[in-house]
Amino acid sequence: MSVVDFPQHRIVRRSRRAKRDISITSLENQHVAGRRLLRGALNFDRHSSKRGDVLNFAPKEALPTECPPDKAAPLSGLFVRLVEGPIVDATFCDSFSAMGKVAKANVDPCVWAACSLIVYDEEWPGGPIARVVDFAKQRRLIQYKKFGAIIRLSPEAGVGIRSTEDSPHYSFWMAYGFQPATAVQDIVSLL
Amino acid sequence: MRKRPKMRASFIQTLVYYDEPLLALLQNRKGTYILAYAMDENATDLKDPYLAKPVSKPLLDAYIQQKADLNFVMRDKRTGEPYIFDWAEFDNEALLYPAEQITDDYTQFYPEPGFFSRNHTEPFLNRSIASLVKHAYRIDGRWSAADFSRFYAKLADLYAIFSYLGELRRDKSIVSNGLSSTVSRYPWQGGGSYLGFFREVAAESREDYPLQVSRIQYASPGQIEVKGVQDSLTQIDNLITHFGSVKADLSHTYRELRSILERDGALGSDALTFSNGAITAMALSRADTILEEMRAFDVEIIRDACSDKPVPYAKLAMAIYRRGLDLHRFHAEGRVQLPEGPSTH
Numbered sequence: 001m002s003v004v005d006f007p008q009h010r011i012v013r014r015s016r017r018a019k020r021d022i023s024i025t026s027l028e029n030q031h032v033a034g035r036r037l038l039r040g041a042l043n044f045d046r047h048s049s050k051r052g053d054v055l056n057f058a059p060k061e062a063l064p065t066e067c068p069p070d071k072a073a074p075l076s077g078l079f080v081r082l083v084e085g086p087i088v089d090a091t092f093c094d095s096f097s098a099m100g101k102v103a104k105a106n107v108d109p110c111v112w113a114a115c116s117l118i119v120y121d122e123e124w125p126g127g128p129i130a131r132v133v134d135f136a137k138q139r140r141l142i143q144y145k146k147f148g149a150i151i152r153l154s155p156e157a158g159v160g161i162r163s164t165e166d167s168p169h170y171s172f173w174m175a176y177g178f179q180p181a182t183a184v185q186d187i188v189s190l191l
Numbered sequence: 192m193r194k195r196p197k198m199r200a201s202f203i204q205t206l207v208y209y210d211e212p213l214l215a216l217l218q219n220r221k222g223t224y225i226l227a228y229a230m231d232e233n234a235t236d237l238k239d240p241y242l243a244k245p246v247s248k249p250l251l252d253a254y255i256q257q258k259a260d261l262n263f264v265m266r267d268k269r270t271g272e273p274y275i276f277d278w279a280e281f282d283n284e285a286l287l288y289p290a291e292q293i294t295d296d297y298t299q300f301y302p303e304p305g306f307f308s309r310n311h312t313e314p315f316l317n318r319s320i321a322s323l324v325k326h327a328y329r330i331d332g333r334w335s336a337a338d339f340s341r342f343y344a345k346l347a348d349l350y351a352i353f354s355y356l357g358e359l360r361r362d363k364s365i366v367s368n369g370l371s372s373t374v375s376r377y378p379w380q381g382g383g384s385y386l387g388f389f390r391e392v393a394a395e396s397r398e399d400y401p402l403q404v405s406r407i408q409y410a411s412p413g414q415i416e417v418k419g420v421q422d423s424l425t426q427i428d429n430l431i432t433h434f435g436s437v438k439a440d441l442s443h444t445y446r447e448l449r450s451i452l453e454r455d456g457a458l459g460s461d462a463l464t465f466s467n468g469a470i471t472a473m474a475l476s477r478a479d480t481i482l483e484e485m486r487a488f489d490v491e492i493i494r495d496a497c498s499d500k501p502v503p504y505a506k507l508a509m510a511i512y513r514r515g516l517d518l519h520r521f522h523a524e525g526r527v528q529l530p531e532g533p534s535t536h
Contacts, residue, residue: 166309
């Protein structure tokens with residue numbers, strides 16, 4: 001397994017750095033995506049629309065049938081993946097399904113096969129990392145996930161769904177060939 | 192201090208998801224909402240532990256409206272202490288253990304202050320489910336007050352034992368000792384013991400399996416409507432229906448068993464064992480047959496619970512048979528029609 005280190009990136013404690021040149025565009029994209037995906041909750045209706053964008057989608061991981069759902073759309077811009085340490089390897093965006101964990105009861109297998117991402121919200125008081133820190137207060141997260149890897153996605157990276165317009169969470173299905181480690185912009189401490 | 196009973200709860204929705212459900216809304220069989228959040232994975236011996244807290248609707252609303260954080264909700268005493276359950280064992284329902292039975296100090300696992308519902312990843316659906324179902328028995332012919340009383344008493348006894356055994360099936364290790372000690376506490380000499388046993392079993396499961404009479408319509412035809420857990424009520428209906436086809440065999444075996452007990456002097460005594468191995472084997476074989484023929488019980492579980500008490504085991508089989516027979520009679524006489532299907536409340 002290849003390990004990708006990012007020694008050139010400073011580990012920031014509660015970073016408030018604004019990458020406006022990058023993220024204004026990305027936030028616009030996310031906002032559009034958010035509106036489009038407003039009804040794309042985890043318990044989606046698989047039969048409600050034609051499988052548009054996702055028809056040509058070649059997934060990186062093995063997915064259940066009719067997954068990703070119809071409402072999934074390409075994601076672009078900045079997002080945060082919670083990680084255990086300041087160094088990530090090629091698998092840090094792998095879903096629990098790809099890790100070989102059996103889907104939990106009451107979880108859609110398609111969602112189980114997705115990578116969870118947190119919104120990079122520059123409009124959040126205190127900045128986008130403060131948004132992530134607020135979310136990561138959950139006990140099981142804070143026990144293991146003490147860092148946030150900021151990643152930049154292009155539409156070719158994969159497709160995703162935001163549960164609601166205000167949800168901090170995206171379900172993201174990586175496209176075949178996408179190397180998430182190369183998309184990492186920074187890794188920040190959440191402590 | 193009274194030992195808190197376990198409870199069962201159904202999944203309503205996930206509220207916070209990140210690679211897995213981190214906060215979920217459940218509802219117990221009485222309709223009380225329960226917030227359950229993922230604990231540290233190594234906090235207990237459970238594979239995937241969640242701390243679950245019953246919450247009142249106003250408190251849940253306050254949390255959803257961000258008027259209280261999750262820490263406040265979990266510490267609120269008004270709706271009782273928290274429970275812990277293993278999501279890895281989540282079937283149709285989760286079995287929630289009082290937190291103090293799982294860990295000495297569960298307060299250390301309370302969520303950090305400042306986790307508000309703004310961090311919910313999923314929309315709050317404001318949904319609820321009905322765990323208890325209404326079950327209406329249509330009645331006809333002439334019914335005296337004693338008939339009503341007898342019908343309900345037998346129904347309640349069987350409902351209690353079915354519910355209790357259902358729990359045993361799911362959680363053998365923890366509850367079977369309870370049944371064994373309950374069996375041991377009674378001398379099994381006469382009606383009082385049987386009544387006491389079923390009452391105790393019902394009390395043990397009352398928190399989780401309330402059987403309530405929701406309506407009695409005295410007219411002829413009329414109806415007796417009860418509210419309870421569907422599984423147990425369906426099992427009783429199946430027993431009543433099935434009883435007719437095996438009644439003759441069952442009756443014969445019952446008489447044999449009763450005769451064995453009588454001849455051995457065990458019928459009116461508080462003996463736990465028979466006078467010798469041959470009689471024990473004969474009695475156990477007939478008690479097994481009775482329970483197996485009724486096709487409603489996990490014979491092994493009851494037998495395990497009574498492993499060193501063959502006399503109470505035989506008496507218990509007879510008591511269950513008599514209750515099944517009584518209910519079946521109402522049905523065979525045409526005075527009770529079984530419900531065609533349960534309806535939710």
